[in-house]
Amino acid sequence: MRRIINYHPDRLTGLLLAMLPFVLLIAAYAVGSQARLAENADDKLMPAFATFVDAMSHLAFEPNRRTGEYVFWTDTLVSLQRLGLGLGISTLLCIVIGVPIGLIPYLQQFLNSFMAAFSLIPPLAVLPILFIIFGLGETSKIVLIVFGIAPFMIRDVTIAVTQIPREQLIKAQTLNASTWQMMTQIVFPQVLPRLYTGLRLGLGAAWLFLIAAEAIASEGGLGYRIFLVRRYLSMEIILPYVAWITFLAFAMDFALDRLSRWTCRWHHLAS
Structure with missing residues (x-):
């Protein structure tokens, strides 16, 4: 049966x-x-769908009378710039810190517990501290994204490094490979698929931290616009913006998946 x-x-x-x-x-x-x-x-x-169309047509295709900007596209560009910088810096830290911690025993003993504790700090709880230290400009918003997702990505990559068969590293040493060569030619290629997965899993949290920062202190962005019009109960703007954010997150997730399949074909063939 x-x-x-x-x-x-x-x-x-x-x-x-x-x-x-x-x-x-x-x-x-x-x-x-x-x-x-x-x-x-x-x-x-x-609101009816016709109301959505009217509101979004005004924001997307009619310039603002005061600034001359197309509000919807300006908000999108501002948010994507902040998100891109936050994800890029997090990825760089993940590679620079996570790979050595997983590969070098002294660094693992020195930083592993610290990173585990650091990753458990609620990012939104330190948002006021970030505003005090970095001000209300772009830096604090980008730092919040990095603070929110980088520690988890670093821990994930560290675990992936420790799971690499020790025999591979021993064979590399018998061929007189340096630590740098093992890190770049053996370890990094094998943890790259895990890095893509970490980025994809961190996208939702990154958007959350971005929207939170834009809602509290910002002069533009998708989150800023949502919280600006909420006082007028403008659901004809809020709901399309939420749908647009969801679409952007989905598109980024899809792009990362395609990039992973293109750069790590061996991994996807094996799985």
């Missing part, structure tokens, strides 16, 4: 199944919105 776990959808069926939850969510919202607007035409909680 065949069990359900042995049935696999074909390509078309799989695509339809993947799209179905989104279609159901949109349909449920449409029904709920129509019901609320039928009771109260001025309801702000669940």
